[in-house]
Amino acid sequence: MLKLDFHPAGRHFLQIPGPSPVPDRILRAISYPTIDHRGPEFGALGLQVLANIKKIFKTEQPVVIYPASGTGAWEAALTNTLSPGDTVLMYETGHFATLWQKMAEALGLKPEFIGLPGIEGWRRGVQADMIEERLRKDAQHAIKAVCVVHNETSTGVTSDIAAVRKAIDAAGHPALLLVDTISGLASADYRHDEWGVDVTVSGSQKGLMLPPGISFNAVSKKALAAAKTAKLPKAFWAWGEIIEMNASGYWPYTPNTNLLYGLSEALEMIMEEGLDNVFARHQRLAKACRAAVKAWGLEVQCADPAVYSPVLTGVMTPSGFDADVIRKIIYQNFNMSLGTGLGKMKGGMFRIGHLGEANDLSLMATLAGCEMGLKLAGVPLAGSGVAAAMNDLTSDKRSRD
Ligand SMILES: *Cc1c(COP(=O)(O)O)cnc(C)c1O
Numbered sequence: 358m359l360k361l362d363f364h365p366a367g368r369h370f371l372q373i374p375g376p377s378p379v380p381d382r383i384l385r386a387i388s389y390p391t392i393d394h395r396g397p398e399f400g401a402l403g404l405q406v407l408a409n410i411k412k413i414f415k416t417e418q419p420v421v422i423y424p425a426s427g428t429g430a431w432e433a434a435l436t437n438t439l440s441p442g443d444t445v446l447m448y449e450t451g452h453f454a455t456l457w458q459k460m461a462e463a464l465g466l467k468p469e470f471i472g473l474p475g476i477e478g479w480r481r482g483v484q485a486d487m488i489e490e491r492l493r494k495d496a497q498h499a500i501k502a503v504c505v506v507h508n509e510t511s512t513g514v515t516s517d518i519a520a521v522r523k524a525i526d527a528a529g530h531p532a533l534l535l536v537d538t539i540s541g542l543a544s545a546d547y548r549h550d551e552w553g554v555d556v557t558v559s560g561s562q563k564g565l566m567l568p569p570g571i572s573f574n575a576v577s578k579k580a581l582a583a584a585k586t587a588k589l590p591k592a593f594w595a596w597g598e599i600i601e602m603n604a605s606g607y608w609p610y611t612p613n614t615n616l617l618y619g620l621s622e623a624l625e626m627i628m629e630e631g632l633d634n635v636f637a638r639h640q641r642l643a644k645a646c647r648a649a650v651k652a653w654g655l656e657v658q659c660a661d662p663a664v665y666s667p668v669l670t671g672v673m674t675p676s677g678f679d680a681d682v683i684r685k686i687i688y689q690n691f692n693m694s695l696g697t698g699l700g701k702m703k704g705g706m707f708r709i710g711h712l713g714e715a716n717d718l719s720l721m722a723t724l725a726g727c728e729m730g731l732k733l734a735g736v737p738l739a740g741s742g743v744a745a746a747m748n749d750l751t752s753d754k755r756s757r758d
Contacts, residue, residue, distance in 0.1 A: 369694070370691070370693035371725045372696075373695060373708070374708055377714070378714060380714045381711075383566055386616045399606070400607055410701045413624065416575050421576060428572075436589040436591075436746060438501075438533055438555070439502060442467060443502070445469070446503045449470050450512065452700035454472075476701060482517060482663075483516035483517065485523065486735075492525060492530040493528045498531055502533040502555075503521065503532050505537070508545055508666055511700060511702065514665075514685075515541065517550075539561075540564065542557075542560075542564040543558075544635070544668045549575045554577065557574070557575040563713070564713060566714055568616065584597070639667035642711040649724045649728075650672050654738060655736075655738075657673070659671065659672075667711075673706045676705060676706065680705060684706060690729070720746065728743050
């Protein structure tokens with residue numbers, strides 16, 4: 358085993374917004390012996406996970422599973438549907454939207470990057486009217502796809518995907534709608550079919566509670582049709598042969614067998630709890646977390662209450678206090694990892710993950726670690742966030758049976 362010189366007692370608090378803590382049930386499932394990926398047992402597993410994952414995306418269409426991180430599924434979404442030189446309209450909500458835009462450029466597409474200026478754009482969700490306005494001007498239909506991030510993990514802001522769909526339809530534009538919900542899936546309400554999304558991109562290590570290593574493309578009929586003429590080079594990522602072989606539960610290459618055991622277990626856990634209950638639990642924890650931030654007298658990164666993320670909360674630090682110094686103090690003293698500020702927000706915020714198997718007490722411990730760390734860093738606090746969050750979490754509980 359790798360020797361580390363940091364061995365505090367107890368479990369590490371992995372409170373970054375992905376990877377999220379992997380529940381024991383899933384770790385045990387992953388530890389089963391690897392089986393023959395061409396054998397009959399594997400085919401049954403393949404069919405089961407391919408059927409059940411559709412319920413999480415809320416789709417009747419194929420979901421492609423790759424043995425890759427989310428970034429690979431981003432590339433798959435673009436290369437399967439688009440051709441060199443195609444214009445794509447991408448919306449800047451934060452760091453992950455920016456990385457996807459850079460990838461589009463690297464692949465030979467022409468991304469047009471729109472959004473609200475400066476930090477403002479990183480504090481609000483997608484402004485669907487800006488997309489509609491741009492598409493209305495594109496009379497020649499040069500724009501082939503609209504790309505948006507559903508849950509912007511760098512800021513803790515969600516976007517209204519149904520409103521984006523409406524904007525595209527209102528403009529009478531044929532562009533495909535590609536959506537990244539890598540950190541939203543299985544934590545925040547998502548509806549691939551109902552919202553008319555053409556490709557939904559997701560990953561394993563956030564709401565699905567798995568380790569990193571598998572990712573997804575949910576694919577509409579329109580996207581499958583576009584794939585027939587799309588000319589960007591692709592081989593490993595090509596949907597065609599994968600979907601064909603998936604019909605019998607297999608893949609054209611060696612899939613990630615053990616992570617698929619984990620996926621099967623994760624899907625069972627989510628179905629046992631009920632998808633709507635999972636969403637409600639995330640909303641409840643996010644609300645209590647925001648109550649804590651408010652009580653500390655600090656600001657939540659998301660400036661629009663209509664689109665607060667249920668997955669994570671971005672906390673802005675007062676000027677003169679480097680958020681990464683605070684994170685380091687918390688890591689060293691309390692063995693807890695928090696998300697760093699990314700891109701434009703480097704040093705100006707930290708991110709609290711409350712996703713996956715999070716519950717009331719895991720959130721309370723996390724907030725206690727934050728509060729102690731903020732005090733040790735000398736940040737002046739208006740009051741106790743821990744007390745505020747406890748009040749919030751008990752407000753809807755009964756005191757006796
Ligand atoms: C985590 C994340 C990614 C990147 O996924 P990897 O698995 O790190 O490749 C992309 N977009 C969003 C919104 C994410 O949260």
